[in-house]
Amino acid sequence: MPPAAPLDTDVAIETPEHIVFRHRVAGPARRLLAYLLDLVICYAVFSAIAMLVMVAAVGTGGFSEAAEGAAASGIGLLLVVLFAIQWMYFAVLEAWQGRTPGKRALGLRVVTATGRPIGFRAAALRNVMRAADALPLTYSGGLLSLAGLVSMATTTKFQRLGDLVAGTVVIMPERAGHTTPLVLFPAAQPYELAQLPDDVRLDADERQAIEMFLRRGPRLGRARQLELAAMIAPALAARFGLRNEDPARTLALLYDCAARAGRTDAPASSKVPGSWR
């Protein structure tokens, strides 16, 4: 039996290079906020145009026939703008930029299920389907999209009906910055090094567990630090023949040695002759 996928709100994307990376999938709350922001932007523009139309109609002179005509064309224009808000704004911006200003503000992006930017047809489809997501209402302005919510709740990737039809996912692309590597402080003392074997080999899980502990360490109280460290430090100390006086220090020492073990030559860029290995 293959190992079950972890229960998590992310989507694994495999590139043609057979590299798998994960994107976090955006949930309904964040998406609703982005949607509200977009509505605010749309209706701000709408109000601005409406003001212009009113000023223009009044400006052309009282209640003359020309003024009435201008006002009527203005209302016609406003109706077209209303149509554009409801049916075109999202589709055009998502096709062009992959996200609307509201989605940008909340760090969301629409991609295909395979992690690529969406094209115009997919963008149009997922947004036309807002009418189906709004069911059982005929139009909800996206605020009470019952069908959409049910669909999001029952799919693992938080897809509303429009996403299912167009094969799209709304993700939160995260660009983790560099973090500084862990440094042993104070540096290893000669008597500590003397206890250690030349070759400290930690398996990957041990290394990861210790690293997480060390990164969290400064935020924990001293007592809790010791309590956590004591869970694995004795076993490791016994394996490497260390005196386990301070479990937290023992873990830090072992991690430091393991991280510094290994070759120091590195893979070269593939554009530079003489590459890795």
Add this chain to the structure above:
Amino acid sequence: MALVSALTEAAFVGRRQRDWDRLDALARVVQSRGLRRLPADELAQLSPLYRDVCADLSRAEAARYSAPLIDYLQGLTAAAHTVVYGHARGRFNVPGQGSALRVALEAFPRAVRRHRLAMLIAFLLFFLPFFGGLFATLADPSFALRIVPESQLRPLVDAYKEGFSAGRGAGTDALMAGFYVNNNVGIALRCFATGLMFGVGSAFYLVENGLATGAIMGYVGAKGAGANILTFVVGHGSLELGAIVLAGGAGLALGWSLVAPGDRTRLASLQAAARSVVVIVFGAAVMLFMAAGVEGFWSSSSLPDVVKRSVGAVMFALVMAYLTFAGRGSDQAEALERALEDESWT
């Protein structure tokens, strides 16, 4: 998996950092300014850098380097992946078939013909209630009152009795054109989208609109303005009613893909149908934009009835000829479109 790093993490990062920074900068430039703006020499660097980072991510994961480094490389790979595997633009473009516009113009009627059964059913779902409503109202005008409120019918009768010899202000024309865009295109798109409920939504909108349209025309006719409303409708009718039928048919095809998915999963079947009919929805929307222009500015003008009716007949013939004949004989394009249905959007 008891893998021990063969290489210290610090050495790995130190050696590779420059390439990562370079790729990061390139990806940011492409994301903000687009791939086309990138100079050729930088474009040429993009793909090798991306492949190197993919390999780096693999190595870092295999060697179980620290979690922050892996997160960083994942983010970088994902960002570069978005840039390198951008959406293939102009999927309508077929080599040797001419401009994208011409191909799109031909793809629309081809898609309509591919789904001709759904279109026929949509046609019947609209026009059977239409003629039902029309004849029932002509026989007994009170029938229309059960479908459309009298407060809406009375002004219509007054307007059509008056005729169009006086013309209408350009302002009112623009107002009505705007109204038709907002109202009619909205109805068509909703008619398509609700087809997702196994076609029920599309069928409902088709029957409802057919019945109401028939009842209104019958009511105006029964009150003695039949010739006027016919003259008004004939100019834009083929575009407007045709587009509603096409959008409804596209919705029915969408719904049917869920009812009878064949050897695909229901989701795959739905997505394939959506890819196949989306061009019909675009086409129908464009037809409705054109219809709104005609209805706002032409149908209500003071031109003689003969002119309006002849133009209406020509429009009908043009629409039918376009949908029937445009894009025929291009087997290559036809085959490609069928193949694209099976291939998921990537």
